[in-house]
Amino acid sequence: MTAYARLTARATRIATIREAQSMLDWDASAMMPLGGGDARGDQIAVLAGLAHGLSIAPDVADDLAAAEAAPPADAWDAENLRLLRHAHTRATALPSDLVEATARACSDTERTWRQARADADFALVAPKLENLIALMREQATGLAPALNLTPYDAMMDGYQRGVTAADVNPVFADYVSFLTDALPRAEELQAKRGTPLPLQGPFAEDVQEALCRRLSAQAGLEPEHSRLDRSTHPFCGGTPTDVRITTRYRTDDFGQALMGVLHETGHALYERGLPTAYARQPVGEAAGMAAHESQSLIIEMQASRSDAFLSWLGPQLQTLFGGDPATYAQGNLARTMRRIHRGFIRVDADEMTYPAHVILRFRLEQALISGDLKVPDLRAAWNDGLHALLGIRPANDREGVLQDIHWYCGLYGYFPSYSLGAMAAAQLMAAARRAVPEIDMALAQGNFAPLVGWLRTNVHAKGSRYGFNDLLLHATGKKLDPSDFQAHLTQRYLT
Amino acid sequence: MTAYARLTARATRIATIREAQSMLDWDASAMMPLGGGDARGDQIAVLAGLAHGLSIAPDVADDLAAAEAAPPADAWDAENLRLLRHAHTRATALPSDLVEATARACSDTERTWRQARADADFALVAPKLENLIALMREQATGLAPALNLTPYDAMMDGYQRGVTAADVNPVFADYVSFLTDALPRAEELQAKRGTPLPLQGPFAEDVQEALCRRLSAQAGLEPEHSRLDRSTHPFCGGTPTDVRITTRYRTDDFGQALMGVLHETGHALYERGLPTAYARQPVGEAAGMAAHESQSLIIEMQASRSDAFLSWLGPQLQTLFGGDPATYAQGNLARTMRRIHRGFIRVDADEMTYPAHVILRFRLEQALISGDLKVPDLRAAWNDGLHALLGIRPANDREGVLQDIHWYCGLYGYFPSYSLGAMAAAQLMAAARRAVPEIDMALAQGNFAPLVGWLRTNVHAKGSRYGFNDLLLHATGKKLDPSDFQAHLTQRYLT
Numbered sequence: 001m002t003a004y005a006r007l008t009a010r011a012t013r014i015a016t017i018r019e020a021q022s023m024l025d026w027d028a029s030a031m032m033p034l035g036g037g038d039a040r041g042d043q044i045a046v047l048a049g050l051a052h053g054l055s056i057a058p059d060v061a062d063d064l065a066a067a068e069a070a071p072p073a074d075a076w077d078a079e080n081l082r083l084l085r086h087a088h089t090r091a092t093a094l095p096s097d098l099v100e101a102t103a104r105a106c107s108d109t110e111r112t113w114r115q116a117r118a119d120a121d122f123a124l125v126a127p128k129l130e131n132l133i134a135l136m137r138e139q140a141t142g143l144a145p146a147l148n149l150t151p152y153d154a155m156m157d158g159y160q161r162g163v164t165a166a167d168v169n170p171v172f173a174d175y176v177s178f179l180t181d182a183l184p185r186a187e188e189l190q191a192k193r194g195t196p197l198p199l200q201g202p203f204a205e206d207v208q209e210a211l212c213r214r215l216s217a218q219a220g221l222e223p224e225h226s227r228l229d230r231s232t233h234p235f236c237g238g239t240p241t242d243v244r245i246t247t248r249y250r251t252d253d254f255g256q257a258l259m260g261v262l263h264e265t266g267h268a269l270y271e272r273g274l275p276t277a278y279a280r281q282p283v284g285e286a287a288g289m290a291a292h293e294s295q296s297l298i299i300e301m302q303a304s305r306s307d308a309f310l311s312w313l314g315p316q317l318q319t320l321f322g323g324d325p326a327t328y329a330q331g332n333l334a335r336t337m338r339r340i341h342r343g344f345i346r347v348d349a350d351e352m353t354y355p356a357h358v359i360l361r362f363r364l365e366q367a368l369i370s371g372d373l374k375v376p377d378l379r380a381a382w383n384d385g386l387h388a389l390l391g392i393r394p395a396n397d398r399e400g401v402l403q404d405i406h407w408y409c410g411l412y413g414y415f416p417s418y419s420l421g422a423m424a425a426a427q428l429m430a431a432a433r434r435a436v437p438e439i440d441m442a443l444a445q446g447n448f449a450p451l452v453g454w455l456r457t458n459v460h461a462k463g464s465r466y467g468f469n470d471l472l473l474h475a476t477g478k479k480l481d482p483s484d485f486q487a488h489l490t491q492r493y494l495t
Numbered sequence: 496m497t498a499y500a501r502l503t504a505r506a507t508r509i510a511t512i513r514e515a516q517s518m519l520d521w522d523a524s525a526m527m528p529l530g531g532g533d534a535r536g537d538q539i540a541v542l543a544g545l546a547h548g549l550s551i552a553p554d555v556a557d558d559l560a561a562a563e564a565a566p567p568a569d570a571w572d573a574e575n576l577r578l579l580r581h582a583h584t585r586a587t588a589l590p591s592d593l594v595e596a597t598a599r600a601c602s603d604t605e606r607t608w609r610q611a612r613a614d615a616d617f618a619l620v621a622p623k624l625e626n627l628i629a630l631m632r633e634q635a636t637g638l639a640p641a642l643n644l645t646p647y648d649a650m651m652d653g654y655q656r657g658v659t660a661a662d663v664n665p666v667f668a669d670y671v672s673f674l675t676d677a678l679p680r681a682e683e684l685q686a687k688r689g690t691p692l693p694l695q696g697p698f699a700e701d702v703q704e705a706l707c708r709r710l711s712a713q714a715g716l717e718p719e720h721s722r723l724d725r726s727t728h729p730f731c732g733g734t735p736t737d738v739r740i741t742t743r744y745r746t747d748d749f750g751q752a753l754m755g756v757l758h759e760t761g762h763a764l765y766e767r768g769l770p771t772a773y774a775r776q777p778v779g780e781a782a783g784m785a786a787h788e789s790q791s792l793i794i795e796m797q798a799s800r801s802d803a804f805l806s807w808l809g810p811q812l813q814t815l816f817g818g819d820p821a822t823y824a825q826g827n828l829a830r831t832m833r834r835i836h837r838g839f840i841r842v843d844a845d846e847m848t849y850p851a852h853v854i855l856r857f858r859l860e861q862a863l864i865s866g867d868l869k870v871p872d873l874r875a876a877w878n879d880g881l882h883a884l885l886g887i888r889p890a891n892d893r894e895g896v897l898q899d900i901h902w903y904c905g906l907y908g909y910f911p912s913y914s915l916g917a918m919a920a921a922q923l924m925a926a927a928r929r930a931v932p933e934i935d936m937a938l939a940q941g942n943f944a945p946l947v948g949w950l951r952t953n954v955h956a957k958g959s960r961y962g963f964n965d966l967l968l969h970a971t972g973k974k975l976d977p978s979d980f981q982a983h984l985t986q987r988y989l990t
Contacts, residue, residue, distance in 0.1 A: 013541055020515055020538040027518060031526070035720035043515040046508055050545055225530035242531025442575025 003066035004077065007084050008281055010054060010063075015280035017051040019239045026237040026244045028107075030229040031436055041107030049100040064088055076283055079465055083282035093146035101137045106410040113408035114232065120398035121380050129408060130375040136412050140369050152369045155413030160288035160420065162467040164216025165366060168416050171408055171423070171482050172359050174446055176389070178486050179356060184277065186340050186352060186493040196335035200323035202251040207320055211254075212247065212261040218297060219265045219448040221245075233405045234260045234347070236267035236296075240279065243268040254321070255337055256348065259300050266299030267292055269452060284463045287471050289414060293421020294428060295459060301351050301422065302429040302488075303451055308443040310334050316446070336440040340493060342390045344399035352489050353420060356389040361404070369412055392459040422474055426485035428459065431476035498561035499572070502579050503776055505549060505558075510775035512546040513956035514734045521732040521739045523602075525724040536602030540547035543594040550586040559583055571770075571778055574960055581656070588641035589634060597630045607611045610728065615893035617874050622902060625870040628863055631907050635864050647864045650908030652884055655783035655915065657962040660861060663911050666918070666977050667854050671884070673981050674851060679833050681847060681988040691830035695818035697746040702815055706749075707742065707756040714760045714794060716740075729842070731756045731762035731791075735774065737954040738763040749816070750832055750851040751843065753794050761794030762787055764947060768955025779958045782966050784909060788916025789923060791952065796846050796917065797924040797983070798946055803938040805829050811941070835988060837885045839894035846917060847984050851884040856899070857908040864907055919967055921980040923954065926971035 001009075021044055028040050058396035062369040064085055072078050109128040116125035149156050213228055221243070233245035238244035245264035249257045269288055278284025286292050304311055307330065314328035326332060341351050346357035364381055367373035373381055382401040387393045394400035406414055432454045433439055442450045458475040465471075469479040496504075516539055523535050559580055567573050589798040604623040635646035642649050648659040679736035691970035716738070733739035740759035744752045759842055764779055781787050798804055802825065809823035821827060835845050835969025839850035859876055861867035868876055882888045889895035901909055927949045928934055937945045953970040960966075964974040 016534075016537050016541045017545075019534060020519060020542060023522060023538070024515060024518060027522065031722065033719050033722055033737055035717065036734065039511075039514060039734050039736045042511050043518070046511045047515060050512075119524065220529065224528050227526065227528055241534045241536050242528055451604075 003063040004072055004081060007060070007063050007067055008080070010057075010060065011084060011087075012280040014051050014054050017054070019045055019280075021047045021051070021082050022237055022239060023242075023244075026246075029231040029233070030244070030246050037107070037111045041104055042109075044107055045103040048103040049096055052091060052094075052096050052099045055088060056096070060088055061092075067400075076278060077383060078467060080278065080281050080283035083464060087282060089146050090143060090158070093143045098135065098138060098142070100408060100430065102132075102139060104133045105135055106408075110405065110409040113402065113405065117398055117402045119375045120396040120402065122397040122401055125408065126375050126378075127380075132408070133375060136370055136410060137371065140412075143196070152366050152413060155369060156416065157322055157413075159411075159414045160417050160468055162469065163288075163290065163416075163420065165362075165416075166438045168362065168420070171480070172355070172362065172416075172419070174482060175355050175419070175486075176359065177353070178353045179389075181341075182486075182489065182494060183340070183352060186489075188333075189494065190242055190335075191339055193335065196332045196339075197324065199254075199317075199327050199336060201253070201321075203254040203273075203321055205249040205251060208249050208254045208257050211316075211320060212257055213306075215258070215260055216245070216265045216268075217231075218446060219262065219269065221265050221268050221272065225272060228261065228426065234264060236264040236271070238271075240271045240274050240276075243271050258339070259304060260347075262304045263300035264298045266296035269299070269455070270295040271459050275461055275463045278463055287459075287462065287464045287466060288468050289417035290420035290424060290468050291459070291471055293417050294424035295421075295455065297351075297422050297425035298429055298432075298451070298455065299448070303427050303443055303448060305334075306440065307334060308440040309446070310337060312444050312446040331433045338492065342392050344386070344392065344394045345403055347403075352420065352493060353390060355419040357386075358415050360385045360389055360420040361406075363416065365407065365412050368407075420468070420480065422484040423480060423482045424468070426488040427472060427476050427478075427481055428455070429488070431486050432458075444480055496944065498558040499567055499576060501563060502555070502558050503575070505534055505552075505555065506579060506777065507775040509546050509549050512542055512549070514775075516542045516546070517732055517734060518737075518739075521741075524726040524728070524730065524732075525739065525741050532602070532606045536599055536606070539600040539602055540595050543598040544591055547586060547589075547591050547594045550583060551591065555583055556587075570615055571773060571960060575773065575776050575778035578802075578959060582777060585638060585653070586643050588638045591634060593637070594631065597627075597634060597905060600627045600630055601903075605900065605904040608897065608900065612893055612897045615891040615897065617892040620897070620903065621870050621873075627903070627905060628870060631905060632864055633867065635907075645907060647861050647914055650864060651911065652908075654906075654909045655785040655912050657964065658785065658911070658915065660857075661909075663857065663915070666975070667850070667857065667911075667914070669977060670850050670914070670981075671854065673984075674847070674884075677981075677984065677989060678835070678837075678847060681984075683828075684989065686833055688830065691827045691834075692819065692822045694749075694812075694816075694822050694831060696748070696816075698749040698816055700744045700746060703744050703749045703752050706815060707752055709764075709800075710753070711740070711756055711760045713941060714757065714764065715947045716760050716763050716767065720767060723756065729759060729767070731759040733766075735766045735769050735771075738766050742916075749812075754799060754832070755842075757799045758791045758795035761791035764794070764950070765790040765955050768951045770956055770958045773958055775840065777959055780958045781959060782954075782957065783857070783963050785914035785915035786920060786954070786962050786966060788912050789919035790916075792846075792917050792920035793924055793946070794929075794943070795921050798938055798943060800829075800832055801935065801938055802829060803935040804941070805832060807939050807941040833987065837887050839881070839887065839889045840898055844899075848885060849917065850914040852881075853910050853914040855880045855884055856901075860902065860907050860910065863902075915963070915975065916973060918977045918980040921983040922967060922971050922973075922976055923950070924983070925979050927953075 006077065011272065024040060024044055032040060067081055071081055075382055109125065109132045112125045112128050116122060142153050143154035144151045147157055149157060149164065156163060156165065216228065217223060225241055226243040226245065229246050230248055234247045236243065236245045245261065245268050247257045247260045247264065270292055274286065275284050310333050311330040314333045316329055318325050318328040338350065340352055342353060346354065349357055363385060364373060364378065379397065379401050383393050432451055436450050436454050439450045459471065462471060466474060473479050519535060519539055527535060562576055566576055584652055604620065604627045607620045607623050611617060635650050638649035639646045642652055644652060644659065651658060651660065711723065712718060720736055721738040721740065724739065724741050727743065727745055729742045731738065731740045740756065740763050742752045742755045742759065765787055769781065770779050805828050806825040809825055809828045813820050813823040833845065835847055837848060840850065844852055858880060859868060874892065874896050878888050927946055931945050931949050934945045954966065957966060961969060968974050
């Protein structure tokens with residue numbers, strides 16, 4: 001057995017433990033009774049500790065050195081070896097007890113957050129959050145020198161390798177200028193066009209769920225490799241052969257579940273399309289969270305909210321839910337499903353204001369990790385920050401600092417991925433339309449196949465062969481270029 | 496840290512991995528899409544290997560020797576230490592790769608069994624079963640010398656420590672004589688009393704499910720620490736703070752789901768009532784599978800099919816399902832729910848013929864493990880054996896050798912527990928009635944509390960402080976005495 005073969009066997013074992021962990025995470029959000037929480041926290045922490053222990057075992061360093069002395073000829077394997085080295089650098093920078101303590105604090109804080117969010121009471125979770133952030137800062141400062149990055153960039157690197165705050169800052173600054181000009185103009189145009197006719201509910205949950213399943217399958221997600229369940233915070237979890245997506249239903253608005261499921265379906269299709277020859281190897285994984293978000297948003301925002309798809313969707317909805325056909329006419333449905341609104345909740349935000357929510361979090365989490373911002377000041381910083389960006393101020397913590405799970409389950413440096421993903425989605429959609437002219441005609445028949453086929457070849461099947469920018473370069477001919485996203489918004493909301 | 500403290504810390508870690516494994520097992524049966532099967536098999540095998548690796552680590556032997564040199568003064572801890580030694584003996588008798596290969600073969604064979612059972616085609620799974628049995632024989636012959644037991648007893652020891660085939664043989668031989676005499680007499684009496692009026696279905700699944708939840712909660716299972724789902728083969732899984740029970744529903748017969756859920760609730764109550772001070776330690780676990788089955792059967796067979804409980808249940812059922820009130824009258828309901836029938840399916844069997852199903856499997860699995868019986872001859876041996884015991888012959892493999900999951904997921908030596916449990920349940924019920932005279936009056940009001948309270952104190956809270964026979968001795972004043980079961984059957988079916 002070669003050193004490289006030993007490394008990949010070990011990676012497979014670690015990935016398999018992580019799969020178990022991923023199923024337990026899914027279960028905790030979608031299935032677990034409340035009373036199972038303490039034990040679940042222990043289970044996940046122990047598995048995290050075991051996976052970490054395997055990755056830092058002394059012979060890994062020897063095997064890495066030996067493999068690097070005679071790297072594999074195959075480009076995929078060569079990249080896999082580089083990613084194994086990178087993972088080893090990250091893993092050895094942190095002691096196992098810190099990793100396990102952080103995993104435990106994440107489970108614990110997340111559970112308290114659920115209660116705090118229900119009660120709209122930030123104070124309830126603040127002490128646990130403070131403790132968790134202290135652990136995250138310890139991780140960040142431990143990782144930074146090993147990766148030759150700033151502490152915050154070291155956190156970002158865990159979600160989107162190769163992209164730093166310095167890369168993101170100008171992109172976001174540019175977006176703030178765009179938004180300052182575009183948002184009032186879009187609102188004015190929207191007002192001039194009048195309020196859409198309201199869709200007539202209530203919309204039965206079981207009918208919504210059946211529709212979600214049908215559209216998800218239509219987009220290409222195979223029921224024999226996936227589940228759709230319910231959870232407070234919709235997400236895509238599980239493993240590449242057993243993807244678990246979740247949503248939540250409101251009987252007064254089917255749009256949230258419908259578009260939410262299409263969003264998670266985009267994530268799920270990426271997992272399903274990863275190269276099976278490199279399953280459970282770093283190079284066979286998704287290329288990072290910004291890449292992942294580009295796949296959810298290209299299905300949700302680019303495809304499913306397009307004029308073409310909505311023109312097909314309207315009559316389906318009218319058949320299912322009844323009510324006035326005029327409300328489901330393409331123009332009215334588009335005005336309903338693509339409404340610009342300065343709101344408090346990120347996950348409910350339209351695509352134009354969404355980056356503002358991300359920019360707020362990006363600023364705040366950098367300050368939390370640097371120590372410039374303390375938990376007792378977080379709520380005020382949030383409320384002031386949102387006001388500066390969108391001119392609105394949350395009435396309570398549920399609409400403010402408690403709305404997202406991320407900071408309460410240890411995800412710091414993750415938020416920028418959402419907007420980088422939105423920008424990449426627009427760039428990929430433009431390239432896909434150039435390459436496959438029949439995409440929109442197919443969407444107008446409820447058919448995602450031409451788009452998803454292009455994504456399979458140009459994104460999914462590439463795994464982590466390339467980083468975020470090189471993936472875009474290969475697929476679209478250029479690195480991340482925010483102008484495609486601004487062009488998309490201009491075309492959709494300002495013309 | 497003392498040697499004993501190191502041992503208990505390690506036991507906690509191992510038990511926590513096993514909890515994760517248990518949740519993945521539950522998920523595989525109740526939730527997982529078919530396409531997730533291969534990956535799940537790997538996940539479970541890797542966790543099994545990690546737990547096994549921890550239990551055989553070289554320092555465990557040193558710690559055991561050191562702890563045994565100065566054993567804990569506390570009786571619970573002293574017993575825990577003995578159980579840790581026993582577990583270590585079992586674990587070190589087997590190489591890790593055999594344990595992991597067996598776990599993998601179990602997942603694989605079980606999945607093929609699901610297909611084979613659906614198709615009633617034993618040949619489909621026979622090659623995998625042959626391979627699995629070869630691995631099980633390797634385990635049995637590896638364990639036998641270490642435990643100073645025969646190979647089959649070494650397997651039994653894994654489910655009900657301290658009980659051997661030599662203990663069980665006379666008990667089962669005695670039961671065969673009892674049955675030879677009692678079954679025809681019970682059938683004659685039943686025929687004389689006439690066929691019960693048929694309960695009028697269909698019985699909507701959602702109404703059945705709501706009733707099952709209600710009765711399960713009424714028996715004492717807390718919804719915040721449990722779930723009820725569906726699976727092909729009903730079972731009780733999960734962990735003590737997060738118990739997962741499953742059932743299956745038939746719209747033409749609510750009895751199967753209703754009594755099945757009460758049965759699994761009995762298992763679940765045992766897990767919920769285990770001593771939390773010894774959670775994740777061997778002495779804090781259930782006292783074995785025969786003890787476990789006594790707890791499911793005391794709830795299902797002894798309590799829920801008693802005249803007292805059925806007199807309360809009838810009107811509840813009539814209100815839910817409608818139909819002729821005479822069909823739900825206590826006498827008619829009892830004749831329906833306690834019908835003696837020579838059937839093919841063990842899990843559907845009445846309590847008088849049930850031991851015959853177990854005795855058949857007990858004989859066959861001993862022969863499979865000894866090598867006297869080969870897989871190609873298993874089907875014929877099954878069909879002939881059932882005919883010898885009950886005078887009936889299965890028409891197909893689904894009604895015969897494919898009906899139970901056990902042999903296809905590596906459970907050999909488990910079957911005797913069912914009938915030892917049935918006998919123990921009768922013995923415990925007799926003792927409980929002597930100690931708490933209001934048990935039946937409470938059951939007649941749908942109230943399980945007096946019975947379950949007695950079980951909590953005398954069985955659940957004892958954990959593994961005693962073995963099967965000593966547990967009975969402390970709770971009932973005598974070791975296993977099959978005459979209580981025969982007296983129960985005589986009273987219920989022959990008078």
